[in-house]
Amino acid sequence: MRSLVVLPEDRPCAPCAPSLPPQRPKGYCRPLPPARKRPPSVLWRRFRIGMALAGMAGLAGAGAYAWFRTDLPAQVSLLTQNLLGEAGAEVDLKVNDVNLTGRVNTPLKALVSAVGVERGDPILSLDLDAVRRRVEAIGWVKQATVWRQLPDTLHIEIVERQPFARWQIDGRIYLIDQEGRVLEEDDRPEFAHLLLLVGAGASDRAHDLMAMLQTDPVLARRVVNAVRVRGRRWDIQFDNGVVARLPEENPEQAWARLIALEQKEGLLRRDIQLVDLRLEDRLIVRLNPEAEPPTPVAAPAKKPSGKRT
Template sequence: MRSLVVLPDDRPCAPCAPTLPPARPKGYCRPLPPARKRPKSVLWRRVRQTVAVLLVATLTGGGAYVWLRTDLPAQVRLAAQDMIGDAGATVDMRLGEVNVQGRVHAPLEALADAVGVERGDPILSLDLDGIRHRVESIGWVKQATIWRQLPDTLHIEIVEREAFARWQIGGRVYLIDAEGKVLEEGDRADFHNLFLLVGEGASDKAHDLLDMLQTEPVLASRVVNAIRVRNRRWDVEFDNGIVARLPEEGAAAAWHRLIELERSYGLLRRDIKVVDLRLDDRLIVQLNPDAEPPPPTTNTPRKAGKRT
């Protein structure tokens, strides 16, 4: 086998010679490549997310329970009011004016007692929720909104209930709304146009009675009184003094029956006193005792005619 002989002229020059790594010292150990991170499993990620959600829900629910079931909100509010009130007194922001809007029928004396503030009180220490609750306890007031206008004004805006009827019980007369809420005591002259409910339980059933009467608005406008008999049924009195007695059950059907009788025969224009509709199969009418008796009928003899 022939050996390869490299002549001096055939050796590569220094720039063309390949670069070799430096010689390694004895005991040298080649370092291992960095370990690749193993990807986290989907199950472990879901477990961590579930634990985080449960932790947040527990903290939120516990905080809500403490806030709603304990007196902590009241304590925080009172502490804040004391601190704000002290600050208001320090900077000398005191009540100088109370502005009331929306009042028509609510008594001014009752409203002033419910507000319960005086000129010169620290305006930031006023209990607005307490003022609102006291104002809404007045019969006429349906809703109240209270707010401050710094530096010295307190605003009170109220929405009043509407008077629906007068209610007489125990010898006293009250104004009530459609839900039976008592607005005030007394028979005021400016509300005499409202019809009168009489008897125990009449105020609670006033709204149902109105719904029934309004099925015939023309006839309903003639109703002046409605008497609750033994808290079971109604006697309805019209503007000409006629009383319609309605049954305990089926009052709406009896009212429609009266409407048809009025349309067909003008029953309520007759000289009668009472129309009793408590029985389904008959109608009982009581005549007015002051009515004039009908003229007597004379039996004239019939002339004999010619026979044909």
């Protein structure tokens, strides 16, 4: 058998020779791959989520307690207003004009006192909600809207209550609306045509009384005043001085009865002083003391029968 002989020119050159990995030193150990972390159990994850939620709830509760049980909101509001006021003063944002709309009967002096704003006050530091509450505390004002218009104008718009009747108690006369709310303590001449209610509790029942009277507008216009007797019933006085006493229960029925008597018999046009309607089965009428007694009518003479005895 012929032996294989490799000549030098048949040996691969260094660039063409295959690269072999470097020999490892003795005692070398291949490192193990990093150990994979074991995922947390479902119970542990729920426990951590519960603890986080409990912590958030505790913080929210502590914040709510501090907010509602202490004066923290007022302090924050005051601090904010002071900061805004200082900032507005530095840039010269001050009140120069107050625009008021909706006023008809509300006294201007009362409005100026309630607003409490003077020209030159920092406009950004104004507590608009406090201004609104003070304006709505005036009897005439039903609703108020307050807003600022930078750089220097404060707007106030009010909705007034409507005068409904006059209420006399303890020698004083008050103007009230249909809900019985006192508008002012005064007896202005322009409201002299309104119905005068007298007595304790009369203002609270004003709306019900007016609804009853308006069932006959013609007769209602003749009513001058209504007296609340012991807080239970009404005495109605008409323009000719006649007083109608209504019962405590079912006054509407008695008023309808009076309307029928006036339309059929002209009862209130007679020379009487009082009509008592408190009893359902009878009518009591009191004449004026100065009224002349009715002229007696003579009975007609009987004709002779013509028979002779």
